[in-house]
Amino acid sequence: MEFGFTPAQEAFRQEVREFFTRELPAGWVGYEEGAETRDDWWAFAKQLMRKLGERRWLAVHWPQEYGGLGLTPIDHLIYKEEAYYHLVPEGPTHMARDIVAPSIIIYGTEEQKRKYLIPIAAGEIGFCQGFSEPGAGSDLAGLQTRAMEDGDGFVINGQKIFTSRAHRADYCWLAARTDPAATRHRGLSTLVVDMKTPGITVRPLMNMMRAHSFNEVFFDNVRVPRDALVGTKDRGWYQMMTTLDFERSGIDHTAAGRRLLDEMMVYAQETRRNGMPLAQDPKVRNRLAEMAVHVEVSRLLCYRVYWMHSQGKVPSHEASTSKVFGDEFIPRLVNLATQIVGLPALLQRDSKWAPLAGSLERLYLSSVGATFARGTSEIQRNIIAGRGLGLPRG
Numbered sequence: 001m002e003f004g005f006t007p008a009q010e011a012f013r014q015e016v017r018e019f020f021t022r023e024l025p026a027g028w029v030g031y032e033e034g035a036e037t038r039d040d041w042w043a044f045a046k047q048l049m050r051k052l053g054e055r056r057w058l059a060v061h062w063p064q065e066y067g068g069l070g071l072t073p074i075d076h077l078i079y080k081e082e083a084y085y086h087l088v089p090e091g092p093t094h095m096a097r098d099i100v101a102p103s104i105i106i107y108g109t110e111e112q113k114r115k116y117l118i119p120i121a122a123g124e125i126g127f128c129q130g131f132s133e134p135g136a137g138s139d140l141a142g143l144q145t146r147a148m149e150d151g152d153g154f155v156i157n158g159q160k161i162f163t164s165r166a167h168r169a170d171y172c173w174l175a176a177r178t179d180p181a182a183t184r185h186r187g188l189s190t191l192v193v194d195m196k197t198p199g200i201t202v203r204p205l206m207n208m209m210r211a212h213s214f215n216e217v218f219f220d221n222v223r224v225p226r227d228a229l230v231g232t233k234d235r236g237w238y239q240m241m242t243t244l245d246f247e248r249s250g251i252d253h254t255a256a257g258r259r260l261l262d263e264m265m266v267y268a269q270e271t272r273r274n275g276m277p278l279a280q281d282p283k284v285r286n287r288l289a290e291m292a293v294h295v296e297v298s299r300l301l302c303y304r305v306y307w308m309h310s311q312g313k314v315p316s317h318e319a320s321t322s323k324v325f326g327d328e329f330i331p332r333l334v335n336l337a338t339q340i341v342g343l344p345a346l347l348q349r350d351s352k353w354a355p356l357a358g359s360l361e362r363l364y365l366s367s368v369g370a371t372f373a374r375g376t377s378e379i380q381r382n383i384i385a386g387r388g389l390g391l392p393r394g
């Protein structure tokens, strides 16, 4: 197995790296608690997305006619690895590109492709994903929000929950029940809903980092046109299952892990304890080597997912394997890093004594949510057991 990159791909990686080094402010820490509610932070993120859009880097692997560069999924991987490493605030753009666009590319009409893909690639519009409901998370087929045909469109009623960045998104990628009489997995459809449509209420939910990142979204007689429907009415479940694996590569965690390892390497070389640099302490060297092993495994699992994309295959249990490992290795890395740093690792970003600008505390807390978002680790393990190992359903 060889995951080497071509000289052109190495040059592309270098170009992306240099761009982020130039464009991001010195000491950039990425997402800060409550950042998305701050208009200045948001304006910076939007402006950065437009610059990326001008270079067509938000859609590296899309056809040029839809605003892409026409390169391969491996080139897209390179961009994303660098973007996550540099803590680029992609927010609703990531949701639009990695979750919504693959569905529109496969199931959308030509008109829908032009209407949504081109501004997504340009960094001009962002989406939120309206799938989870108070009674339907892992059990997505149990969702109750309805989109009922009415005249020349649909009328939507219901509630979504944990909708990341709904307060900043232009559109919602909505899963709703279009035939309540059908069995659970039938009668579901996917629609694009303009978040400015009357009848939509977005209510903030605070996460365990005291930040407003996700929301409850209420739909009260929200009327959308017929062309809001993407794909075939009542076939939404099968369409969603095809595209859910696109968001489960885990490359975000691999890149975050790589960054943490690099920062810890610098910390160990610059920090002296007991009269010598930490980097000379056998226990510290052991922990750093252990971190490197985890990062490398995560990287190779992710690369396999993108390699499959590049071969025209749809990764299934392979994406789940990469996601589970990626989600769960961040707390393991933080634990190893904490053993090196000691108690100051618990300090928050606003403390001047916090090592690594407080990223250990923040990464540890945010990694908990990651094991739920995009499908929980238990559900991924069910997929691996069933589709990967061929075990009968439990």
Ligand SMILES: Cc1cc2nc3c(=O)[nH]c(=O)nc-3n(C[C@H](O)[C@H](O)[C@H](O)COP(=O)(O)OP(=O)(O)OC[C@H]3O[C@@H](n4cnc5c(N)ncnc54)[C@H](O)[C@@H]3O)c2cc1C
Pocket: 128, 129, 130, 131, 132, 133, 134, 135, 136, 137, 138, 139, 161, 162, 163, 164, 165, 214, 368, 369, 370, 372, 373, 374, 375, 376, 377, 378, 379, 382
């Ligand atoms: C940070 C974050 C961001 C999110 N962003 C979005 C978003 O933008 N849009 C969106 O639609 N949703 C989003 N979600 C919601 C996420 O998709 C759900 O939390 C997830 O699908 C789990 O659903 P649930 O919370 O209802 O938990 P439940 O499904 O109720 O699960 C509770 C527990 O039971 C376990 N469990 C459930 N069923 C099984 C089973 N069959 N076998 C074994 N164990 C099982 C689960 O693993 C879990 O530990 C986000 C969640 C988080 C944490």
